[in-house]
Amino acid sequence: MNAEIKNEVKQLPEIITPSNKEVIVVGEQENGEIKPVTIELLGAGRDLANKLNGVLSCTLFGNKLGDLPKKLISYGADIVYIADDPVLENYQTLTYRRVLIDLLSSFELPPHIVLLGSTTTGRDLAPRIAAHFETGLTADCTELDIGPYEHTNKTDPEKIGLYPGCLYAIRPSFGESLKARILGPWKNPQMATVRPGIMLPLQIDNNHKGEIRELSVNLKPEDYRSELIEVIHAINKSVNLTEADVIVSGGFGLGKADGFELIKELANCFENSMVGASRKVVDIGWIPYQHQVGQTGKTVRPKVYIACGISGAIQHRVGMNKSGLIIAINKDPDAPIFKFAHFGLVGDLYQIIPELIKQFKSNNLHIIKKEGEKLIA
């Protein structure tokens, strides 16, 4: 930084937006388990709280939470706010919204930061909370940090100043070709939703001390304007996609369920490989849900990901774009997947895959997995 700029910085008035320095993670649980994204957020939130010299807290709503709140403490929370009530058994926008708004309104000074997962729950709830408090919210972040911000934009003179301790909410934009750093220092809480599978969780520490506070649940009749009728879930943990070195995935371009035989054969060319799939083929029943990669499936980071007949929709992409090497096979040269794959083969997968199998086999591509080397999920 040169001297001139430094001088200018000094002239900016320091503006501190009132807050209690608390970082609140809005936790999620399902069927008696804390969702991984919540644990990841606690990892990220711990770092932010330390940088702010503040506390890290976590909310958890549900019915019969048992020892889950204690677990959140072991994962880094200093305070856990729980709402344990039969009406909160399942997530519903208005009921969860009410409890969270009541909590966030109960502080003398607002919390500094509120974080939610970029899940179908977090992205449903976060915008309502942000609109209620008329505060800033950044969607689908991939990095978070704390730092100062100098606002010099003259079109808004009353905001000019140096703001310390801002949340840097960093997210991909314009189809992931750019990374934007988004700030909202003039109002607290500063809010963000964070993409699952990216932040690093803390090591579990059963000695970490924390406090559990029970919230009262005061719902109003208008909060019952929607209700859950039925959940159709297909959770089965037996397929562990996240630990494979190589994932070969099939999409709607396979044209038929049998196409997965070919996908399996290609996967079998590699050691420690698995078969993945797009949501579309899971939905039509060609392959079970456990194989689904993407926003509402698994987030995977194999060394090699081979996408066959998959268009590369954003919801698929977020589950696999951290893979070491991405190879895409698609007959459409304009398919979005070619925008982020490393290698692309344009053509009919029924011609290309058999050729791949043949050449992989003749090249003796059998790969031995190194011991003890596991990538984090």
Place this chain on the structure above:
Amino acid sequence: MGDIQNIFVLIKQVPDQSSKAGINPDGTIDRARAKRMLNPFDRYALQAALHTKKTYGGKVTAISMGPPAAVEILLEALEHSVDKCYLLSDKRLAASDTLATAYALHKVIKYAGDFDLIFCGLQTTDGDTAQVGPQIAERLNLPQVSYCEDFKIEETKVIAKRVVEGGYEWVKMQIPGLITVANSYHPLEYKTLRGARMVQHLLRNEEEKTNYIKIITLDDIKADPVKCGLKGSPTIVARTDKVSEIGGSCIVYQGLPAEQMVSNLVKNTNLPEFIKS
């Protein structure tokens, strides 16, 4: 036929990122030069609104906020036989983030009158937040169903199928309410002959066009300018960086026999090394 009277659908004009025009070397968009199109996600919202009208009755009103050029997508909506359009266009809306956008749009909705259902797209390809819909629902104190993939209406309730992690859920929501439509909903049907003819007619009759597309400003909807545009936006983009490894760096093999493309790939990738590393 049910008791649906008024269906609103929120649609936005976005830059066409598949065309190279107006995409700056650093990846940002030069909105003046970029080609424009209807936000692809809003096509599903439009379909959901038109389907509701066809199955349960009512009139469809399309609402958009944007520069005057956004009339183009409202004409497109008229070709699909929506009944009426509003375009909120005002210089004071420049640099609105989602909170400010939702504030302005909720004012348009109030101005446009009573409604049973509001449909939004899942997200926009330029804003890409999926926030505006729920933020409008909050402002209007409405129940919502996001990521809706299918729905039916029974009396005063919508029974909606919602995409969630690991499957679906069925939710029953009271009308009036807001729905954000997933991209796995039914694709937009063809333009109707009646709609296309009408638009041809309107293009020749500027005066009559204003009966179908009402262009309004912040003053018309009595919006507080302090809550709009840059002033009303609690967030700003402080910095953008190009993500180098993504976008355009894909090595593509095409137009050759499969055997040759694959052998080129195998030669160039050195897969065993990659997997061992």
